[in-house]
Amino acid sequence: MTNSTAPLPAGDEGSSRRRQICEIAAQLFARKGYRGTSMRDIGEQAGVLGGSLYHHIKSKDALFVELHNAALDAAEDRIVRAIAAQADPWAKLEAACATLLDIQLAPDSLTLPMMNDFREVPETVRDQLIARRDRFERVFQSLVAQLPLPPAIDRSLYRNLLLSQLNHAADWYRPGRLSIAAIAAQIVTLFRHE
Amino acid sequence: MTNSTAPLPAGDEGSSRRRQICEIAAQLFARKGYRGTSMRDIGEQAGVLGGSLYHHIKSKDALFVELHNAALDAAEDRIVRAIAAQADPWAKLEAACATLLDIQLAPDSLTLPMMNDFREVPETVRDQLIARRDRFERVFQSLVAQLPLPPAIDRSLYRNLLLSQLNHAADWYRPGRLSIAAIAAQIVTLFRHE
DNA sequence: CCTACCGATCGGTAGG
DNA sequence: CCTACCGATCGGTAGG
Numbered sequence: 001m002t003n004s005t006a007p008l009p010a011g012d013e014g015s016s017r018r019r020q021i022c023e024i025a026a027q028l029f030a031r032k033g034y035r036g037t038s039m040r041d042i043g044e045q046a047g048v049l050g051g052s053l054y055h056h057i058k059s060k061d062a063l064f065v066e067l068h069n070a071a072l073d074a075a076e077d078r079i080v081r082a083i084a085a086q087a088d089p090w091a092k093l094e095a096a097c098a099t100l101l102d103i104q105l106a107p108d109s110l111t112l113p114m115m116n117d118f119r120e121v122p123e124t125v126r127d128q129l130i131a132r133r134d135r136f137e138r139v140f141q142s143l144v145a146q147l148p149l150p151p152a153i154d155r156s157l158y159r160n161l162l163l164s165q166l167n168h169a170a171d172w173y174r175p176g177r178l179s180i181a182a183i184a185a186q187i188v189t190l191f192r193h194e
Numbered sequence: 195m196t197n198s199t200a201p202l203p204a205g206d207e208g209s210s211r212r213r214q215i216c217e218i219a220a221q222l223f224a225r226k227g228y229r230g231t232s233m234r235d236i237g238e239q240a241g242v243l244g245g246s247l248y249h250h251i252k253s254k255d256a257l258f259v260e261l262h263n264a265a266l267d268a269a270e271d272r273i274v275r276a277i278a279a280q281a282d283p284w285a286k287l288e289a290a291c292a293t294l295l296d297i298q299l300a301p302d303s304l305t306l307p308m309m310n311d312f313r314e315v316p317e318t319v320r321d322q323l324i325a326r327r328d329r330f331e332r333v334f335q336s337l338v339a340q341l342p343l344p345p346a347i348d349r350s351l352y353r354n355l356l357l358s359q360l361n362h363a364a365d366w367y368r369p370g371r372l373s374i375a376a377i378a379a380q381i382v383t384l385f386r387h388e
Numbered sequence: 389c390c391t392a393c394c395g396a397t398c399g400g401t402a403g404g
Numbered sequence: 405c406c407t408a409c410c411g412a413t414c415g416g417t418a419g420g
Contacts, residue, residue: 049405120230158380402407
């Protein structure tokens, strides 16, 4: 499982160059964060000066929101498909976890590492990111609703804990020791209570 | 349980004013992050201009490292004491989790929310933070080593997952619904497998 | 602790 | 896509 389908929006025109810039920007944002990435950084990777990028994009804010939402669209799509291939509620959960983990940990991931940057981002941007993320998390809400959990477990907390676990895996993950699938399996083992 | 003992280093001289500045800085760093907090912001809260702070501190970097390490010292101390009050390995784990969670979620927490800022920080600073954090995590390493876990569970992964869970709780936690102790209990329930 | 400033960097724009 | 620049902000310093 790799992350090769680029989660980038279809450009409106002159789109091939624009896509290239978006890919570069996504990679930089993912690696160095919103504030840690300057327009000049993006320009440098693209072989132009920072100011020249404004022919293709409206603003840094708008670019980030666009990339973030496109990444969540792609992630949601992959996860929904992975879930559909399973029948058992626990199998569905594991498929969803393995897919999200794969997205978060893929070495070429231009996707979600920026999902947790909320504090780094201007308020107007933050509101848009949170709205999209909340929608994304509904997939997991419905997944958790179907689990035969013991009544003592709080499902809302359970969902938050699981998502937090998956979304921050890149903080501690180092390639080589355990496979991503093995990690997903261990997480689901931990969360499996009935 | 509150977080009232300020985790701040003893000043060398003129220390009362210095302590005050450190408290203000810790609060701002915790709330807005390393890059999101300017020396001028800290000065404003302290009633002086940004440049005036340099009479009390050497640099922004050094201030952040100092606050971070002092916070970890205080956290480690509280956790070690909480563990010592318990005999059973699972009870020890729950005491440690409840304490760390309390530190991370205390509304007046000037402590660890900055523990996860690693990407926001200059490299030389990052290395120092990581070294101190690794030492902190040894407490949990020994805690996990004492648990009667099923052999299928990877203890290194288990520790990383647990710490990630506790350290990022502030991302989703909203006061009012579940108590911090209740959340800690649910986390330990999830992680309890034998 | 302030005034006054430094060199660097930022997002963004005008005008070609 | 570049040149040339804007106003703002940053960490930090000299000199008092």
